[in-house]
Amino acid sequence: MEEEIIENKxxxxxxxxxxxxxxxxxxxxxxxxxxxxxxxxxxxxxxxxILLDNxxxxxxSNQENSCFPAGxxxxxxxxxxxxxxxxNRTIKQIAVTxxxxxxxxxxxxxxxxxxxxxxxxxEVKQESPIKVILQSSENQWVVTNSSEVLLPFCFNKHxx
Ligand code: THU
Numbered sequence: 001m002e003e004e005i006i007e008n009k010x011x012x013x014x015x016x017x018x019x020x021x022x023x024x025x026x027x028x029x030x031x032x033x034x035x036x037x038x039x040x041x042x043x044x045x046x047x048x049x050i051l052l053d054n055x056x057x058x059x060x061s062n063q064e065n066s067c068f069p070a071g072x073x074x075x076x077x078x079x080x081x082x083x084x085x086x087x088n089r090t091i092k093q094i095a096v097t098x099x100x101x102x103x104x105x106x107x108x109x110x111x112x113x114x115x116x117x118x119x120x121x122x123e124v125k126q127e128s129p130i131k132v133i134l135q136s137s138e139n140q141w142v143v144t145n146s147s148e149v150l151l152p153f154c155f156n157k158h159x160x
Contacts, residue, residue, distance in 0.1 A: 009149070010144055010145045010146065010148075010149035011142050011143060011144040011145065011149055012142070012143050013136065013140055013141070013142050014140070014141050014142075014143065015139055015140065015141075016139050016140075016141060019141055019143075022051070022093075023093070023095070023133055023141075023143065025057075026049050026050075026051050026057065026093055026094075026095040026133060027049075027095045027097060027133060027141075029047075029049035029057050029059050029095070030047040030048055030049035030059065030095040030096060030097040031047055031097045031099075031106060032047065032059070033047030033048060033049055033059035033060060033061045033074065033078075033097075034046065034047035034061060034097060034098065034099055034106075035047075035061075036059070036061040037061040037062050037063075037074070038061070038062070038063045038064055039062055039064050039101070040064065041064045041066075041068065041071075042062075042064065043100060043101035043102070044062070044098060044099075044100055044101070045061065045062065045098060045099050045100070045101065046061060046062040046073065046074035046075075046096065046097070046098045046109065047059065047060075047061050047074055047096070047097045047098070048060050048061070048074040048075045048077070048078045048079075048094060048095065048096045048097075049078070049094070049095050050078055050079070050082055050091050050093065050094045050095075050130075051091070051092045051093040051094075052082070052086060052089040052090065052091060052092065053089055053090040053091075053092055054089060056086075056089075058078055058081060058082055058086070059078060060074050060075070060076075060077030060078025060079075060081060061074045061077065062074045062077070063077060073111070073112060073114065073115050074096065075094065075096060075111050075115035075118070075119065076114070076115055076118050078094075079091075079094075079115075079118055079119065079122055080118075082122075083122065083125075090126050090128050091122060091126065091128075091130050092128075092130065092131065093130065093131040093132075093133060094119070094130055094131070094132055094133065094147075095133040095134075096109055096110075096111060096132070096133070096134055097109065097135065106135060107135070108134070108135045108136055108137055108138075109134065109135065110134055110150070111132070111134075111150065116147065116150045116151045117151065117154075117155075119132070119147035119150070119151075120147050120148060120151050120154055120156055121156065122147075123146060123147050123148065124156045124157055124158070129145060129146035129147070129148070130146060130147045131143055131144060131145065131146070132144040132146075132147055132149070132150060
């Protein structure tokens, strides 16, 4: 059986210095949003920043709860906030960052499955792709063409 070679993976990888200033700016906002994390249980701060089509940046962070499932990830906090307050705007990009309470350096993070599904829903709803900007290793960043790249074989409203 011959393996199919997928030429276009749907994302690009960059060293931090090679990233466009627009991406660096969004990453900085996401990193600053980590300071607003309420994470006394995991002690793991996550910050997310989204860029709207008018250039505005919105941020969110993970908000935990003593009843664990009642908490919410940073990505969903900011995506739901945007949906509730900026429904006439299109989301162009999202950057996600993370750090542990007791460490200074930021860590690679990728959105959890639930957040990927919400990203996909947002993308389908606005009929326009969202670029996802993630740290993949110490000095390496990934920029996807869309959020669908993170959720192959996905289920969305077109499946119903
Ligand atoms: N978390 C996020 O905010 N986003 C993710 O994509 C993964 C996990 C949060 C949830 C919880 O507050 C903490 O990180 C540890 O799982």
